[in-house]
Amino acid sequence: NAGVTQTPKFQVLKTGQSMTLQCAQDMNHEYMSWYRQDPGMGLRLIHYSVGAGITDQGEVPNGYNVSRSTTEDFPLRLLSAAPSQTSVYFCASSSQGGGKPQHFGDGTRLSIL
Amino acid sequence: QKEVEQDPGPLSVPEGAIVSLNCTYSNSAFQYFMWYRQYSRKGPELLMYTYSSGNKEDGRFTAQVDKSSKYISLFIRDSQPSDSATYLCAMIFPSGGSYIPTFGRGTSLIVHP
Numbered sequence: 620n621a622g623v624t625q626t627p628k629f630q631v632l633k634t635g636q637s638m639t640l641q642c643a644q645d646m647n648h649e650y651m652s653w654y655r656q657d658p659g660m661g662l663r664l665i666h667y668s669v670g671a672g673i674t675d676q677g678e679v680p681n682g683y684n685v686s687r688s689t690t691e692d693f694p695l696r697l698l699s700a701a702p703s704q705t706s707v708y709f710c711a712s713s714s715q716g717g718g719k720p721q722h723f724g725d726g727t728r729l730s731i732l
Numbered sequence: 733q734k735e736v737e738q739d740p741g742p743l744s745v746p747e748g749a750i751v752s753l754n755c756t757y758s759n760s761a762f763q764y765f766m767w768y769r770q771y772s773r774k775g776p777e778l779l780m781y782t783y784s785s786g787n788k789e790d791g792r793f794t795a796q797v798d799k800s801s802k803y804i805s806l807f808i809r810d811s812q813p814s815d816s817a818t819y820l821c822a823m824i825f826p827s828g829g830s831y832i833p834t835f836g837r838g839t840s841l842i843v844h845p
Contacts, residue, residue: 660837661838664832677832726774
């Protein structure tokens, strides 16, 4: 079982570029979510999905888009990268309701120059 | 004032010690309480969650919630060097059908042989 897989592990972008962070899980979990982790701050929820075709905003959604066409995949798109989006991004999934993330990927480290 | 306060540490203890990790919170509406362990360069791992006041035990770990004092703790018995990691607390309150977790900044724990 791979669990939650995130790609790429590292990425450097220039300001204004767009990119998609990939997230896939093989546990058939309905609930998936994206977080960012910045030094000195806790994890912050960007977007989440309670099932295929359903997404909603978290605490810090501006500058990011998501879609959920399948149960397995939940990509995060940066529309026009800004230096403030330099962070470590984590994808998580859960079989339980109530927003309690159970399984996290190992993160994508993103630098915006 | 941040809703969830957690001392970043580092907390350094000798192997075999009992470790106490703590978080305080200000929002009395929080209903679910979680503890995660995060090793360097890895995603968080859910250790325990609870939704009621009192103690919950799982092996060497005990989670304690005191809603009257707005205080939660994680105790680690017989600590091992492999317990060296950052420990994150998180809390959720349901709001309009949304469940957005609020994380603490994490406490770095070092268990030395």
